[in-house]
Amino acid sequence: xxxxxxxxxxxxxxxxxxxxxxxxxxxxxxxxxxxxxxxxxxxxxxxxxxxxxxxxxxxxxxxxxxxxxxxxxxxxxxxxxxxxxxxxxxxxxxxxxxxxxxxxxxxxxxx
Amino acid sequence: xxxxxxxxxxxxxxxxxxxxxxxxxxxxxxxxxxxxxxxxxxxxxxxxxxxxxxxxxxxxxxxxxxxxxxxxxxxxxxxxxxxxxxxxxxxxxxxxxxxxxxxxxxxxxxxxx
Numbered sequence: 001x002x003x004x005x006x007x008x009x010x011x012x013x014x015x016x017x018x019x020x021x022x023x024x025x026x027x028x029x030x031x032x033x034x035x036x037x038x039x040x041x042x043x044x045x046x047x048x049x050x051x052x053x054x055x056x057x058x059x060x061x062x063x064x065x066x067x068x069x070x071x072x073x074x075x076x077x078x079x080x081x082x083x084x085x086x087x088x089x090x091x092x093x094x095x096x097x098x099x100x101x102x103x104x105x106x107x108x109x110x111x
Numbered sequence: 112x113x114x115x116x117x118x119x120x121x122x123x124x125x126x127x128x129x130x131x132x133x134x135x136x137x138x139x140x141x142x143x144x145x146x147x148x149x150x151x152x153x154x155x156x157x158x159x160x161x162x163x164x165x166x167x168x169x170x171x172x173x174x175x176x177x178x179x180x181x182x183x184x185x186x187x188x189x190x191x192x193x194x195x196x197x198x199x200x201x202x203x204x205x206x207x208x209x210x211x212x213x214x215x216x217x218x219x220x221x222x223x224x
Contacts, residue, residue, distance in 0.1 A: 006153075030209060030210075031209065031210055033212065033213075035213075041217075042201055042215040042216065042217055042218055043154065043201070043203075043213075043215050044215070045212035045213065045214075048210070048212065050210075088153065088154065090213075092208065092209035092210075097159065097161055097167065097208045097209075098156060098159060098167075098169060098208075099144065099156065099159070099208060099209065099213065100156055100170065101146075101153050101154040101155075101156075102153065103152070103153040104152075104153045104154075106151070
C-alpha cells in the first residue's frame with residue numbers, strides 16, 4: 001500500500017541553525033500537507049502543496065514538492081525556540097479517503 | 112465556533128472495561144477521523160467517516176468501533192480495554208478527505224491499567 005517515510009526522526013539544533021525534514025513516498029501523490037505539533041498539543045495545519053515542483057514560503061519556513069510529486073521537504077531557516085515541536089507530513093491514501101501521516105520529525109532547539 | 116471538541120480530556124480504565132470517547136464538530140465537515148498517538152510516535156489512523164452513516168477502517172482498527180449517526184458526532188468505542196490501547200487519541204475533521212486542512216481536537220489521554 002501507499003506509504004510515506006519521514007526523515008530524520010529527531011533533530012537537535014542550536015538556535016539560529018537551519019533545519020530540514022523530508023517526506024518520501026513510493027507512489028505519486030495528489031497533494032501533501034504539513035502539520036506542526038507542539039509538545040503536549042495537537043497537530044496544526046501549516047500548508048498544502050499540490051503542483052509538481054511547487055515551493056511555498058511562510059516567513060522562515062520553506063515547503064517544497066518534488067517534480068515527480070513523490071517527495072516533499074520543509075526547511076526552517078535560522079531556527080528559534082518557538083520552532084520546537086514535531087513536524088508531520090500527511091498524504092491521501094487508498095483512492096482518496098484514507099489520510100495517513102508520516103512518522104514525524106521531532107525538532108529540539110537549544111537556546 | 113468551538114471547532115472539534117473531544118471529551119473526556121483524561122481517562123483511566125481497568126483492563127476489560129469499555130468506554131466511549133466523544134468527538135463533536137460544529138463546522139459542518141463531512142470527513143471525520145480518529146487517530147492514536149503513542150509516546151514519541153506518529154499518528155495512526157483508527158477509523159474514518161466520509162459522511163453520516165458511512166464509516167471505514169483505518170490502519171489500526173482492531174479493538175475499536177465507530178458510528179456516524181449525525182454529521183456533527185463521531186464517537187469512538189473501546190470494546191474491552193487493553194493496556195496496549197494506552198495512548199493519546201485525536202479526533203479530526205475536514206470538509207473533504209483530501210485537499211482540505213484537518214482540524215484536530217485537543218486529544219483524550221487514555222491510560223489502561
